[in-house]
Amino acid sequence: MNELLSFLIEPFQYSFMLRGLWASLIVGVICPILGAYVVLRGMAFFGDALAHIILPGVVIAFLLGWPYAVGALIFGVLAALLIGFISRRTDIKDDTAIGVVFAGAFALGIALISLQRSYAVDLTHILFGDLLGVSNSDLMLMGILGFLVLVTVFAFYKEFLVLSFDPILAKTLRLPVNFLQNLLLVLLAVVIVISLQAVGVALVLAMLVTPASSAYLLTRRLPNMMLLGALIGALSSVLGLYLSFYINVASGASIVLVATAIFAIIFVVAPQRGALWSWLSARRERSQS
Amino acid sequence: MTNIISHFQKHDAGASPIHLNNVSLRYNGISVLEEINADIPAGEHIAVVGPNGAGKTTLMKLIAGLIEPTQGEINIFGHGPGGHICIAYVPQRSQVDWDVPANVAEVVMMGRIHQIGFFHWPTRVDWTIVGEALERVDMSAFSDHRIGELSGGQQQRVFLAQALSQEAEVVLLDEPLTGLDILSQNAILHILDDLRHAGVTVLTATHDLNLAAKHFDQVMLLNRRLISYGPAATALSQEALIQAYGKQVHMLPGADGALILSDTCCEGEDEFLKS
Numbered sequence: 076m077n078e079l080l081s082f083l084i085e086p087f088q089y090s091f092m093l094r095g096l097w098a099s100l101i102v103g104v105i106c107p108i109l110g111a112y113v114v115l116r117g118m119a120f121f122g123d124a125l126a127h128i129i130l131p132g133v134v135i136a137f138l139l140g141w142p143y144a145v146g147a148l149i150f151g152v153l154a155a156l157l158i159g160f161i162s163r164r165t166d167i168k169d170d171t172a173i174g175v176v177f178a179g180a181f182a183l184g185i186a187l188i189s190l191q192r193s194y195a196v197d198l199t200h201i202l203f204g205d206l207l208g209v210s211n212s213d214l215m216l217m218g219i220l221g222f223l224v225l226v227t228v229f230a231f232y233k234e235f236l237v238l239s240f241d242p243i244l245a246k247t248l249r250l251p252v253n254f255l256q257n258l259l260l261v262l263l264a265v266v267i268v269i270s271l272q273a274v275g276v277a278l279v280l281a282m283l284v285t286p287a288s289s290a291y292l293l294t295r296r297l298p299n300m301m302l303l304g305a306l307i308g309a310l311s312s313v314l315g316l317y318l319s320f321y322i323n324v325a326s327g328a329s330i331v332l333v334a335t336a337i338f339a340i341i342f343v344v345a346p347q348r349g350a351l352w353s354w355l356s357a358r359r360e361r362s363q364s
Numbered sequence: 365m366t367n368i369i370s371h372f373q374k375h376d377a378g379a380s381p382i383h384l385n386n387v388s389l390r391y392n393g394i395s396v397l398e399e400i401n402a403d404i405p406a407g408e409h410i411a412v413v414g415p416n417g418a419g420k421t422t423l424m425k426l427i428a429g430l431i432e433p434t435q436g437e438i439n440i441f442g443h444g445p446g447g448h449i450c451i452a453y454v455p456q457r458s459q460v461d462w463d464v465p466a467n468v469a470e471v472v473m474m475g476r477i478h479q480i481g482f483f484h485w486p487t488r489v490d491w492t493i494v495g496e497a498l499e500r501v502d503m504s505a506f507s508d509h510r511i512g513e514l515s516g517g518q519q520q521r522v523f524l525a526q527a528l529s530q531e532a533e534v535v536l537l538d539e540p541l542t543g544l545d546i547l548s549q550n551a552i553l554h555i556l557d558d559l560r561h562a563g564v565t566v567l568t569a570t571h572d573l574n575l576a577a578k579h580f581d582q583v584m585l586l587n588r589r590l591i592s593y594g595p596a597a598t599a600l601s602q603e604a605l606i607q608a609y610g611k612q613v614h615m616l617p618g619a620d621g622a623l624i625l626s627d628t629c630c631e632g633e634d635e636f637l638k639s
Contacts, residue, residue: 115465236464239464240471241460247451247452248478248530
């Protein structure tokens, strides 16, 4: 018993681990709540692109000595609007427009970093996160931004639900569709900024879609999907941190791996929508006929 | 029902629910609708019929305020459609995401989003209204079901319940009966009759001329232009039908004039007008 307790407590006797725990919990809870909309509206590619697009923003903010979140937010919002503009004004399809802006901005970010001397160190931190390097002020910023995201998602819950359900209905009901769509993009950019230090731009997508889609397989209503997603996200964060501490794996990667493992299990065993269930019911129908 | 005035656009006293004044729409140089004039009084139930590409869907979208005419004027209770929340529109091939985790009651509640208002949550009154709407379309038993689990006819009924909960005064239905069995069709027609008696104006696009002639008191025959508008017996006269359909319609002499045999159906109309 004591051994188990010390096993559980030991990592968090280090203050950087404790800050890492808080940071990963914030990410684990906030990402799946917004991620529910990313999953429902099929915005996974967009989310991944947006995460990479903010790279030059982070670098420029770093060069100018601004908080990285400011640069990331500016770039995220600009890119979201630019992608919308390109796909609205030309025959270019959405995902192509996203691809063009995504790759271009990411290249710009890498180019800017390569001009710096400390190339290797910083790039890996931005790409894969630096959970153990989270400072108190970072944690404060993450907490405030996360709180704002939660409040906004709560406040516009029914409007976002209608928008996800049927954009034509949203228009007929005279909802401010463009405003809501842009608001969702801004929220996405904010959540990516929050997650940057925990999992990095390359793995943010996993926190947005993996716990949320696990929850999707288990629930029938959106609020439950959000709550369960947040629970799975938080669980992934904590288990991932232990994994990272005891077997010495990069923290962002281990958190994402835990989330993926949870998804794999739910995908197989989930009632009604899981793979095993579908296979069994298909077999039952075959044997009946 | 009729005395609900939207916070968005007030209704002029005495103005008709739908007034179309010389409405035309061109899209990429192609004329989709030309000079449509019509005045539709409250509580009418009108079938909008016409061949493929006649502009039925376009007309619905114009009245719903989802697209703008290139010429002419549309007035809903005396004002342009854009500011109204009293219009319910059920598209033919809706862009509904059936995978959204929402149950039937929640989908019906969506119709009340403006009555509830920004930053507010549904009250007990709203849930009562939703419950009554579900009862009127005979879907109370499905209130907890996921919307994606329903059959086509049940989904149509849920959309009608949504229009009821919205307290809509103009209801636009694009091919609501296509692909439904006779029982479901009758159930929906029955609900539409209910609406009409409550003073709601209902426009139903259909490709089924027999149905239009049998169940609707007024018919709009459309083929880019408004060919006829009036009681089925006169609006679907032989000359009017030939004018609208050319040789697509086969006619046989029947007891009371003409018997309409067939009309090719309906898929793919206004494909280029994605909104």
